[in-house]
Amino acid sequence: MKVFSAEQLYNADKVTIEKQGITSEALMERAGKQIFQWLHKHLNGAPVPIRIFAGIGNNGGDGLVIGRLLIEHGYDVVVYVVNCSDKRSDNFLLNYNKIKNVTKNWPILMKSEADFPKINDDDFIVDAIFGIGLNRCPGGWVKKLILHLNQSKAFKLAVDIPSGLYPNLPIEDKNAVLKADHTITFQTPKLAFFLPETAAYVSNFDVLEIGLDIQFLQSVEPLAQLIAKPQAQLFYKQRNKFDHKGTFGHVLIVAGSYGKLGAAVLSTKAAFKAGAGMVTTFIPKCGYNILQTTVPEAMVITDKEEEFISDIAFDFKPSAIAIGMGIGKNTATVEALKKVFQNKDTPFVIDADALNIISENKTLLKLLPKNSVLTPHPGELKRLIGTWENDYHKLEKAKKFSEKYKVVLIIKGAYTVIVYGSKLYINTTGNPGMGTAGSGDALSGIIAGLLSQGYDALLAAVFGVYLHGKAGDIAGAHLGIDAVMAGDIINNVSEAYLELFKIDEPEKSITNTTK
Ligand SMILES: NC(=O)C1=CN([C@@H]2O[C@H](COP(=O)(O)OP(=O)(O)OC[C@H]3O[C@@H](n4cnc5c(N)ncnc54)[C@H](O)[C@@H]3O)[C@@H](O)[C@H]2O)[C@@H](O)CC1
Numbered sequence: 001m002k003v004f005s006a007e008q009l010y011n012a013d014k015v016t017i018e019k020q021g022i023t024s025e026a027l028m029e030r031a032g033k034q035i036f037q038w039l040h041k042h043l044n045g046a047p048v049p050i051r052i053f054a055g056i057g058n059n060g061g062d063g064l065v066i067g068r069l070l071i072e073h074g075y076d077v078v079v080y081v082v083n084c085s086d087k088r089s090d091n092f093l094l095n096y097n098k099i100k101n102v103t104k105n106w107p108i109l110m111k112s113e114a115d116f117p118k119i120n121d122d123d124f125i126v127d128a129i130f131g132i133g134l135n136r137c138p139g140g141w142v143k144k145l146i147l148h149l150n151q152s153k154a155f156k157l158a159v160d161i162p163s164g165l166y167p168n169l170p171i172e173d174k175n176a177v178l179k180a181d182h183t184i185t186f187q188t189p190k191l192a193f194f195l196p197e198t199a200a201y202v203s204n205f206d207v208l209e210i211g212l213d214i215q216f217l218q219s220v221e222p223l224a225q226l227i228a229k230p231q232a233q234l235f236y237k238q239r240n241k242f243d244h245k246g247t248f249g250h251v252l253i254v255a256g257s258y259g260k261l262g263a264a265v266l267s268t269k270a271a272f273k274a275g276a277g278m279v280t281t282f283i284p285k286c287g288y289n290i291l292q293t294t295v296p297e298a299m300v301i302t303d304k305e306e307e308f309i310s311d312i313a314f315d316f317k318p319s320a321i322a323i324g325m326g327i328g329k330n331t332a333t334v335e336a337l338k339k340v341f342q343n344k345d346t347p348f349v350i351d352a353d354a355l356n357i358i359s360e361n362k363t364l365l366k367l368l369p370k371n372s373v374l375t376p377h378p379g380e381l382k383r384l385i386g387t388w389e390n391d392y393h394k395l396e397k398a399k400k401f402s403e404k405y406k407v408v409l410i411i412k413g414a415y416t417v418i419v420y421g422s423k424l425y426i427n428t429t430g431n432p433g434m435g436t437a438g439s440g441d442a443l444s445g446i447i448a449g450l451l452s453q454g455y456d457a458l459l460a461a462v463f464g465v466y467l468h469g470k471a472g473d474i475a476g477a478h479l480g481i482d483a484v485m486a487g488d489i490i491n492n493v494s495e496a497y498l499e500l501f502k503i504d505e506p507e508k509s510i511t512n513t514t515k
Pocket residue numbers: 009010012013027028031055056057058059060061062084085087089129130131132133134135136137138139142159160161186187210212
């Protein structure tokens with residue numbers, strides 16, 4: 001699934017109307033009907049008081065369609081028109097007239113704070129005030145209305161997007177955005193749904209296909225590509241009968257320092273679980289017994305130093321190198337890093353302290369082998385690319401960084417974003433149980449394991465992040481997300497692979513949940 005901008009969706013709207021020979025009113029009816037069906041399926045005729053807040057544009061028009069259909073099916077509905085302007089859209093007006101045919105209780109026109117209704121905790125709110133046409137920050141009594149709704153405990157369902165949230169621009173005033181309990185969005189999710197500063201307003205979301213022209217949508221460059229099971233299935237490289245460990249490559253993991261050998265153990269295991277043929281782990285001397293005991297499958301090379309890495313010497317040609325997990329920032333380690341980057345044609349995963357060393361010694365940036373995969377969490381990213389004003393600014397800076405140094409940048413988080421030049425890929429697997437020590441080390445190992453098998457840098461990054469998140473989801477489902485440890489994520493990489501080709505239960509709902 002792809003993520004489009006508001007402008008692209010408006011264009012898709014136009015093309016669809018032309019190509020399908022339908023009116024924009026019919027498209028709105030289609031959209032409103034889908035939401036009605038969703039609601040009807042979930043409410044199942046329950047006598048819950050439904051309050052629909054409809055703006056004066058097409059999002060409000062959707063609200064009116066939903067209201068009409070609910071009334072026709074016997075639901076207890078009150079529709080409020082948030083009358084913030086006289087410039088009502090044509091389709092709003094058409095549906096405003098239509099709803100009057102199905103009820104004597106005409107929509108209540110709201111013009112000021114004095115018109116705010118009391119909201120009870122067991123009310124069901126449908127937010128259709130503003131959609132993707134928001135063109136300025138809500139102010140005055142409309143902002144107060146959003147606050148009023150936010151203060152209530154009633155369940156809030158947003159139509160297309162929570163009112164006050166821009167689909168692909170930063171929030172201007174946090175108090176002027178509706179905090180939805182659920183969002184039902186049309187055709188494709190919006191970029192704001194995935195970014196840390198805005199995702200909380202959306203909560204969970206479902207995507208309803210409203211039949212916008214697929215050919216048109218395929219012809220435009222999306223803002224981002226979502227990565228879920230259908231994409232991951234295409235990434236997978238089948239093994240051949242006569243393949244052998246040499247085919248799957250030999251990973252070099254450079255990790256660990258005194259007190260942080262666990263990082264080396266975890267990333268080594270993860271590289272194997274992802275499918276590396278062989279793994280050699282380079283560690284300071286103090287870790288020798290630890291590594292040989294905990295991961296007997298791995299070969300081990302030790303540094304001449306006891307407690308940190310000072311000179312990364314090895315006598316084979318690795319098919320991938322993952323470096324940085326728990327290595328610390330000793331000055332000797334900085335020199336070792338400079339030297340190892342001379343292996344220009346080896347694919348690299350660069351993580352943790354290796355990233356911090358680069359941030360503190362920016363001259364190392366020029367030494368970065370092309371197509372390296374960098375895996376910063378937000379703190380490491382800030383040190384690497386500098387601070388940002390908002391999430392969109394962060395993405396622009398990340399794109400520039402990726403373009404300038406020709407690297408794949410993985411911005412880890414609830415929705416991990418993979419940045420490759422101007423392209424963004426958003427992962428949809430993973431859960432808060434993965435916020436646990438060593439989870440990042442597991443990811444680096446997995447990506448190195450994929451690189452060593454010949455996946456290119458972008459594919460290894462995107463597929464690795466997907467598998468890591470999926471393994472975390474499977475671990476969370478078995479153990480409860482609170483109890484997940486990094487080792488559990490690694491142990492479930494096998495299940496994540498198996499799940500790739502399991503046939504899902506037939507889709508019972510009309511919804512298309514991406515997460
Ligand atoms: N292709 C699509 O995506 C479809 C979109 N539809 C609906 O249409 C919506 C977009 O409709 P519109 O373009 O009419 O826009 P909206 O309904 O989102 O709202 C825009 C209206 O509110 C005004 N406005 C914007 N910001 C304001 C503010 N801060 N304070 C006061 N007034 C403000 C605008 O001037 C305009 O009149 C979508 O979100 C969706 O709900 C559906 O009906 C069908 C198909």
